[in-house]
Amino acid sequence: IKVGLVGCGGRGTGACSQALQADPGARLVAMADVFGDRLEGSLERIQAIPAVTGKIEVPPAKRFVGFDAFDELIDSGVDVVLLATPPHFRPDHLKKAVDAGVHVFAEKPAAVDGPGVRSVLASCQKARKKSLSVVSGLCLRHSLGFQELVRRLQTGAIGNLLTLQANDYRGPIWYKERQPDWTDMHYQMRNWYYHTWLSGDFNVEQHIHFLDVCSWAKGAYPVKAIGMGGRQVRTDKKFGNVFDHHSVVYEYEDGAKLFSNTRQMKGCKTGMNAEVQGSAGKARFSERRNGVTIDAQGQDRWVYGG
Numbered sequence: 001i002k003v004g005l006v007g008c009g010g011r012g013t014g015a016c017s018q019a020l021q022a023d024p025g026a027r028l029v030a031m032a033d034v035f036g037d038r039l040e041g042s043l044e045r046i047q048a049i050p051a052v053t054g055k056i057e058v059p060p061a062k063r064f065v066g067f068d069a070f071d072e073l074i075d076s077g078v079d080v081v082l083l084a085t086p087p088h089f090r091p092d093h094l095k096k097a098v099d100a101g102v103h104v105f106a107e108k109p110a111a112v113d114g115p116g117v118r119s120v121l122a123s124c125q126k127a128r129k130k131s132l133s134v135v136s137g138l139c140l141r142h143s144l145g146f147q148e149l150v151r152r153l154q155t156g157a158i159g160n161l162l163t164l165q166a167n168d169y170r171g172p173i174w175y176k177e178r179q180p181d182w183t184d185m186h187y188q189m190r191n192w193y194y195h196t197w198l199s200g201d202f203n204v205e206q207h208i209h210f211l212d213v214c215s216w217a218k219g220a221y222p223v224k225a226i227g228m229g230g231r232q233v234r235t236d237k238k239f240g241n242v243f244d245h246h247s248v249v250y251e252y253e254d255g256a257k258l259f260s261n262t263r264q265m266k267g268c269k270t271g272m273n274a275e276v277q278g279s280a281g282k283a284r285f286s287e288r289r290n291g292v293t294i295d296a297q298g299q300d301r302w303v304y305g306g
Contacts, residue, residue: 001025001026001027001079001080002027002029002030002079002080003019003026003028003029003078003080003081003082004030004031004073004076004080004081004082004102005031005081005082005084006033006069006070006081006082006083006085006093007032007033007082007086007107008031008032008038008039008042008084009038011084012033012042012082012084012085012107013045015082015084015137016028016046016082017049017051017052019080020051021051021052026055027056028052028055028057028058029058029062029077029078030058030063030073030076031043031058031062031064031073032065032069033064033069033085034065034067034069034085035065035189035190036063036065039065043056043058070089070093074096074100074102078102080103080105080133081103081104081105082105083097083104083105083107084137086189086192087107087109087111087198087199087205088112088116088192088197088198090106090107090109090116090120091110091111091115091116091117091119091120091123092119094106094110094134095119095123098124098130098132098134101130101132102132103132103134104127104132104133104135105135106135106136107137108137108205108208109200109204109205112197112199112204113200138208140209140212141212144304145292146213146285146292148292148306149285149292149294149304150216150217152283152302153217153276153278153283153294157278157283157294157302158278158282158283158294158295159281160256160278160279161217161256162277163256163258163259163276163277164218164256164257164259164277165214165259165260165274165275165276166207166210166211166214166258166260166274167210167260167262167273167274168207168210168262169261169262169269169270169271169272170264170270170272171264171266171267172264172265173264174193175238176191191238191240194239194240195241195242196240196241199242201242201243202242203243203246203260206262207246207260207262209272210274210285211250213274214258214276217276217283217285220253220254221252222250222252222258223251224251225248225250225251226249227246227247227248227249227260228246228248229243229245229247229248230244231243231244232265234264244265245261245262245263245264245265246261247260247261248260273286273291274286280296280297281294281296281297282294283295290303290304290305292304
């Protein structure tokens with residue numbers, strides 16, 4: 001299985017390590033990134049992982065750098081690509097991969113705007129017709145505890161789902177100081193998280209996990225939304241144009257509501273979870289130990305113990 005890595009940051013490096021360990025026949029044969037130093041640093045870190053020794057075959061000719069790097073990688077002959085660039089590029093990369101008949105692992109989020117989302121949906125329809133696999137980086141979908149809780153909710157464990165809540169409270173993240181030789185594009189690409197055209201802001205880039213869990217549990221996607229957000233601590237221009245807090249109320253077709261809050265501020269309470277209130281009880285999704293629970297009326301608490 002010839003694997004190509006596109007986007008050689010921390011997440012791309014991690015995804016590549018996981019892919020190479022997923023099958024004894026997997027081999028990393030090509031890499032692509034806008035920045036050569038990111039590519040070489042990623043390759044060095046992957047080569048240092050004992051579990052994938054002997055699975056890396058990326059000669060200099062298969063290390064593609066620049067804005068054309070993806071096209072060169074696809075043309076080099078790969079079976080599957082791992083898409084881990086800033087999400088702005090995801091729709092275009094996914095479309096080209098599917099057109100080329102290549103399987104895809106696509107990190108979340110799938111896109112940063114409406115046109116991008118519609119492009120991804122069209123690409124996935126085409127992939128299905130071509131019998132190509134497209135796997136999303138929404139990792140909570142692969143939690144056995146979350147899967148079991150969703151199964152129970154969708155078979156009526158707490159009745160009709162009336163209200164859902166998704167929380168994602170974290171501290172600040174990385175920032176890369178501007179260097180004298182960086183153009184504006186270079187600077188924004190190095191700090192892609194802080195520019196909405198590249199990241200979609202963190203309500204999309206980060207909070208997508210528990211927003212997705214709620215709609216997975218509900219078995220539907222919202223049809224309306226109203227919200228607010230702002231910059232309370234990220235007031236310096238170096239933080240681009242992203243917010244540091246978002247609060248959004250989503251509404252489903254049947255009137256059920258999803259209340260969503262996410263924040264990135266130093267020194268504040270942290271926590272990530274989703275809670276569901278039903279007509280006959282409540283449930284909780286959390287990655288903490290014993291954090292997947294159901295409290296149904298008239299029954300003992302159910303806790304996922306796996």
